[in-house]
Amino acid sequence: MPAIHTYGKTERLKSRKRIESLFKTGKRIQVHPLLLIYRLHEELPQPTLQAGVGVRSKQFRKAVDRNRIKRILREAYRLQKEPLRARVLGGQKSLDLFIMYTGQEMPVYADIFTRAGEALRKTMERYGEEP
């Protein structure tokens, strides 16, 4: 039985070009203290789901804090992305995601976990609405 709660290199959003266009034209879902940016496209032969996480370095000056937040975000995404992934693989278009932490204080994992789940459910609804 293959592992489903993975987050390897192929599932990460790594292309600088796609990230730029995602920030430029992507749509946003705000679930405080998270900001989820998503964009549908058909640039890849197979419909895939790729995601990245980030924090603004102005809000968290120390690299230790930024690394900690990004790890928490990755963990929350990793454990809850499976329903969305199944929907995208069965659909027509690829989906690029980016989750930003916009809060001012250091996050707690349990809280981020529930918020991220909420944000991903909303994304899945939007994906279903789009033709």
Next chain:
RNA sequence: UUCCAUAAACCGGCCAUCGCUUUCCUUCGGGAAUGAGGAAAGUCCGGACAGCAUAGAGCGUCGCACCGGUGAAUAGCCGGGUCCGCCUUGGCGGAACAGACAGUGCCACAGAAAAUAACCGUCCCGCACCUGCGGGGUAAGGGUGAAAAUGUGGGGUAAGAGCCCACGUCCCGCCACAGUAAUGUUCCGGGAGGGUAAACCUUGCGUGCUGAAAUGCCACGUAAAUCCCUGGUCCUGGUGUCACCGUUUACGGUGUAGCCAGGAGAUGAAUGACUCGUUGAUCGUUCCGUAAGGGACACGGGGAAGGGUAGGCAGAUUGAUCCCCAUGGGUAACCGUGGGGACAGAUAAAUGAUGGCCUCGCUUUCAGCAAUGAGAGCCAGACAGAAUCCGGCUUACCGUUUAUGGUAUUCA
């Protein structure tokens, strides 16, 4: 024993589940190994390495500044000297410790004056002759200030003054001695007319610039497009096509397109910039005109605006490496020898999440005069995350241990 300061070392461990990076294996399901620091930080210095086409010299720029050692190093470190400060006579701490007699500038307020000093005072001369006025000498006394022109005593003088003398202080030079040297000590000679070089500057030494987003290769893609500025040829030799002439089919001569080599010159370009030097790209065709000259195309160089890509590999992770033990040299920094061990490599960027247990701590309850014992709670909790790689410096830091110094208390 308590507390404080400084320095050094360490700064959790185990298990389970779900994951990540890299490498290897694979029956492609997966499996095995692997993975943050003493500061990885600040980017304050010094290098390695790479590029800027390229030997070099001078000028400029920038940096450094007691001596010796160490070191890859103009960094840093160790030892010594000089000066300053503190306690006090032996240590501890600090120093951006070349030059103010190369020159220029500045020194507020106060004060006569802040640098070739005459306000008061004092002395001399002239006039007036009851006070005073004018000229000159004088740095002993006064007050101001952060700072006022070498201290004391004597001689000297109209009054004074290093003007002269003696004893001091400081600076410069020479000789001798000690020391590798900085420097110290003694004698002799000369001088003493502030401060500031973290003001400009001078002297000595060093120094090209830019930094892995450097750089090389591959792939993809666009525009071999557009606009502006700018540039320009001769000689020699060889080869050789063609034409003409001589002529015996061979061959020879003359002219000539092209090509090759060499030389000279012109123009532009190349290091932050200038001078020289060096290297080196281009110097072609054609139109109008009698000519001077002008234009077009192509090419070389520079610029503008704009277009495209932003993927991969190398650089790139084992090196002036670090640690431990033994041993040799050295006061030490450090160096040598032998043995053993360790060393991640991402690139929207791995090294994590959750749960449990154990120690270390912290808080607290009970028992006890106290040492301590038992229980409960929090439950690893500081600073902090590699990004080309090294050597330093600086800054941050919970707790434990060790060393040194200080303070307080108890016992002898």
Next chain:
RNA sequence: GGCCCGUUGGUCAAGGGGUUAAGACGCCUCCCUUUCACGGAGGAAUCACGAGUUCGAAUCUCGUACGGGCUA
């Protein structure tokens, strides 16, 4: 990753060794007015912090903290 700059009342800021640190807007107090506005007078700065150089530092030098910019 590399490089450069800044920090002065609440805000914007001048001042680049020398009395008590300009100015504008705003705030507070007082005066003027029946009251408000206008006007007038006054007040509020450890010159980011810590050391050093100097007789004297907002200014010069070094370190620390914070903020900003440039660079494919």
